[in-house]
Amino acid sequence: xxxxxxxxxxxxxxxxxxxxxxxxxxxxxxxxxxxxxxxxxxxxxxxxxxxxxxxxxxxxxxxxxxxxxxxxxxxxxxxxxxxxxxxxxxxxxxxxxxxxxxxxxxxx
Numbered sequence: 001x002x003x004x005x006x007x008x009x010x011x012x013x014x015x016x017x018x019x020x021x022x023x024x025x026x027x028x029x030x031x032x033x034x035x036x037x038x039x040x041x042x043x044x045x046x047x048x049x050x051x052x053x054x055x056x057x058x059x060x061x062x063x064x065x066x067x068x069x070x071x072x073x074x075x076x077x078x079x080x081x082x083x084x085x086x087x088x089x090x091x092x093x094x095x096x097x098x099x100x101x102x103x104x105x106x107x108x
Contacts, residue, residue, distance in 0.1 A: 001099040004058040008090035037065025
């Protein structure tokens with residue numbers, strides 16, 4: 001399993017616009033691709049005073065699945081034009097982490 005981590009930042013004024021864009025347009029369009037080996041996407045948000053940081057973590061079964069998503073340059077960011085219009089700045093490249101172990105919490 002590979003985790004693909006990416007960050008983008010908005011101004012406070014654009015925060016809800018960007019989150020709405022992710023939830024209503026960008027994430028559904030990624031899911032609609034039905035990419036083999038794409039497992040899930042997660043959204044994180046953190047208030048940082050004058051700006052807001054967003055982090056996405058996408059989970060893939062293999063490097064081949066990432067290639068199907070972004071092409072041969074696995075690190076290239078996937079930032080649609082609509083997102084570029086509301087982001088103040090963003091990671092030009094995503095980071096990939098090999099998941100070495102997963103554990104669920106113990107019941108009780």
